[in-house]
Amino acid sequence: MLxxxxxxxxxxxxLTSPGSAAAEAAAALTVDVYSGPTDCPDDSKVQPGNHxxxxxxxxxxxxxxxxxxxxxxxxxxxxxxxxxxxxxxxxVIKGWDEGIVGLCVGSKANLIIPPELGYGHDGVDKDVPGxxxxxxxxxxxxxxxxxxxxxxxxxxxxxxxxxxxxxxESELEAYFKSxxxxxxxxxxxxxxxxNGDRIITWEEFSGPKGSRNPMxxxx
Numbered sequence: 349m350l351x352x353x354x355x356x357x358x359x360x361x362x363l364t365s366p367g368s369a370a371a372e373a374a375a376a377l378t379v380d381v382y383s384g385p386t387d388c389p390d391d392s393k394v395q396p397g398n399h400x401x402x403x404x405x406x407x408x409x410x411x412x413x414x415x416x417x418x419x420x421x422x423x424x425x426x427x428x429x430x431x432x433x434x435x436x437x438x439x440v441i442k443g444w445d446e447g448i449v450g451l452c453v454g455s456k457a458n459l460i461i462p463p464e465l466g467y468g469h470d471g472v473d474k475d476v477p478g479x480x481x482x483x484x485x486x487x488x489x490x491x492x493x494x495x496x497x498x499x500x501x502x503x504x505x506x507x508x509x510x511x512x513x514x515x516x517e518s519e520l521e522a523y524f525k526s527x528x529x530x531x532x533x534x535x536x537x538x539x540x541x542x543n544g545d546r547i548i549t550w551e552e553f554s555g556p557k558g559s560r561n562p563m564x565x566x567x
Contacts, residue, residue: 377465379447384455384487392453394488396436401489402448403430409460412481414471421475422530430489431526440527441466443482451488459484472529504550504557513563515548 385392394400405423408415424431433440436449443461451457461482463469471478507515507523520532540548540555550561 376462377443377447378460379451379457381451381455381457385452386455388452392491394435394449394451394453394491396445396449397434397494398436399432399434399492399494400448401430401432401492403487403489405485407483407485408476409481409483411460413479414477415475415480419475421472422525427525430487432492434494444484447484448486448488451486453488453491456485456487459486473531473533475530502558503555504553505562508550508562511562513550513561515553517546520548 403424405420405425407420408417410417433444436445438445441461443459443465446465447457447459447461459482461484463479463481466482467476467478467480469478471480476482504515505511507519509519509522517532520536524530524532536548537544537546540552542552550557550563
């Protein structure tokens with residue numbers, strides 16, 4: 349069994365994964381392709397397990413019972429570059445896993461995702477409250493070669509892109525944006541930044557980090 353500290357940090361860092369949401373009866377997911385191909389060869393069609401690049405604009409849907417309808421909470425268009433994700437195997441929210449599989453490269457689609465297939469009753473932050481129905485305007489840019497396998501049990505190394513044994517604000521922001529969370533949750537700093545210097549060291553980090561400090565200090 350994982351110790352409480354590991355469970356806590358995993359819940360913070362993986363709060364957008366479908367495994368962190370309560371198991372609920374699936375609600376209706378709407379996928380409307382409004383531009384680009386709707387039929388294509390298999391090698392141009394998103395399959396479960398494909399690593400893809402896509403553009404998206406995420407907002408609160410007009411039908412949502414919570415949140416501000418129409419409010420944009422995240423957009424790759426603002427950053428002027430697509431995001432890379434693995435689709436159909438539980439690495440993203442269920443609405444993406446179910447709604448993007450089967451789309452063709454070059455297609456653009458509107459996905460309306462009920463809370464059960466999005467962020468559930470917990471939500472993500474003030475912009476995406478619990479129970480929100482989501483609207484994603486998606487463009488499938490490309491299907492890519494699979495990325496290198498993540499080193500199991502070392503989430504710290506995945507976030508620490510410069511390998512200096514410390515997680516700075518830029519690294520944490522980049523990680524959370526990669527999982528579609530616009531800001532680093534306050535709880536991350538409260539629980540992990542023990543001395544309040546806005547740097548989370550390998551020693552401070554309570555999540556999966558392997559047995560050896562990347563700067564050479566062994567446990």
